[in-house]
Amino acid sequence: MNADKPDSLEAVIRDAGEGWIVDWFEPPSAAVKYLQDLLGRANERICERFGSGEEPITDAHIVREYRRSPHKIHAFIQALGATRSPDMLVMVWRILHGVQISSVNLNYRFENEFHLKVILGSREDSFEEYESNDIDDASLLRHFGIMKMSDRPIFDGFYANYS
Amino acid sequence: MIGGRDILIEIPAGAAAIDFALRAIRFYWPLAVFEDANADAPAVEYASLDFSKLFEVMAYKSQNAWQSWEKLGADPSLDGTMIHLIASGNNLTVVVDNQPSPEVLTIVETIRTGLKKAAHRIRLKEAA
Numbered sequence: 001m002n003a004d005k006p007d008s009l010e011a012v013i014r015d016a017g018e019g020w021i022v023d024w025f026e027p028p029s030a031a032v033k034y035l036q037d038l039l040g041r042a043n044e045r046i047c048e049r050f051g052s053g054e055e056p057i058t059d060a061h062i063v064r065e066y067r068r069s070p071h072k073i074h075a076f077i078q079a080l081g082a083t084r085s086p087d088m089l090v091m092v093w094r095i096l097h098g099v100q101i102s103s104v105n106l107n108y109r110f111e112n113e114f115h116l117k118v119i120l121g122s123r124e125d126s127f128e129e130y131e132s133n134d135i136d137d138a139s140l141l142r143h144f145g146i147m148k149m150s151d152r153p154i155f156d157g158f159y160a161n162y163s
Numbered sequence: 164m165i166g167g168r169d170i171l172i173e174i175p176a177g178a179a180a181i182d183f184a185l186r187a188i189r190f191y192w193p194l195a196v197f198e199d200a201n202a203d204a205p206a207v208e209y210a211s212l213d214f215s216k217l218f219e220v221m222a223y224k225s226q227n228a229w230q231s232w233e234k235l236g237a238d239p240s241l242d243g244t245m246i247h248l249i250a251s252g253n254n255l256t257v258v259v260d261n262q263p264s265p266e267v268l269t270i271v272e273t274i275r276t277g278l279k280k281a282a283h284r285i286r287l288k289e290a291a
Contacts, residue, residue, distance in 0.1 A: 017290065069214040070289055071179040098186075098210045122193075145183055145285070147277035149190055150269055157186050159179050159285040 009059045016074040021081035041086035072096045074160040091130040101155040170257045176250035177288025178214040184274045194225040222246045
């Protein structure tokens with residue numbers, strides 16, 4: 001991370017070493033608008049689901065959070081480069097803020113079906129469901145932390161991977 | 164308790180490594196609170212942590228445990244209620260009681276095996 005604090009979404013993306021997310025757009029200047037649109041839709045989902053009960057996903061918030069928890073925003077930036085789904089971004093955001101991964105269901109049939117369903121939360125009355133039919137979103141699972149609690153399986157946390 | 168037993172985990176010990184460890188602790192201690200050892204501030208819940216300068220952190224079993232530690236210090240009655248983590252270079256040191264409880268040993272093992280297996284995949288430490 002550079003000593004100069006990045007002050008925009010693009011600067012955060014580049015500072016995190018994920019500049020490819022911007023540069024693979026043609027032209028690269030279109031990237032920021034696309035990413036801001038995607039974040040805007042994710043933010044709408046946050047408002048629909050949680051009202052003011054969850055921190056918003058905005059440029060300003062991402063810049064501020066990058067100063068507090070750069071490893072978390074780095075992971076989020078990698079998710080931003082991996083998915084087109086606002087719901088998947090909300091899922092990642094919630095995990096980064098400490099919400100537990102309750103269940104993961106993945107159905108796949110060659111050339112026929114991909115369906116990912118992740119449920120977050122620790123209490124049945126507050127479970128949150130996130131679904132995707134886009135196989136690109138399978139790559140998000142690689143970011144889950146994996147541990148065993150006395151041989152019991154746990155997915156927890158969302159982390160930046162090595163590129 | 165402290166100076167207790169040091170358990171060294173050789174991994175790139177950055178914010179993500181500490182994050183992983185604290186989240187593991189929460190599974191055993193759902194009411195855990197965390198205190199930055201280098202800040203003059205009370206223990207907070209996971210979601211309120213500032214990881215930007217978090218190199219040394221105490222994880223308490225609950226808010227009550229933290230208050231008791233504040234009041235009594237390293238009193239034997241508080242054994243098994245706090246785990247101390249120190250990230251330095253390529254080591255995460257976990258400091259536990261001299262004679263840790265089975266629960267604390269299980270927590271440490273969850274952290275150790277989880278981090279060792281994650282180290283090849285997850286960026287446990289951000290680039291300087």
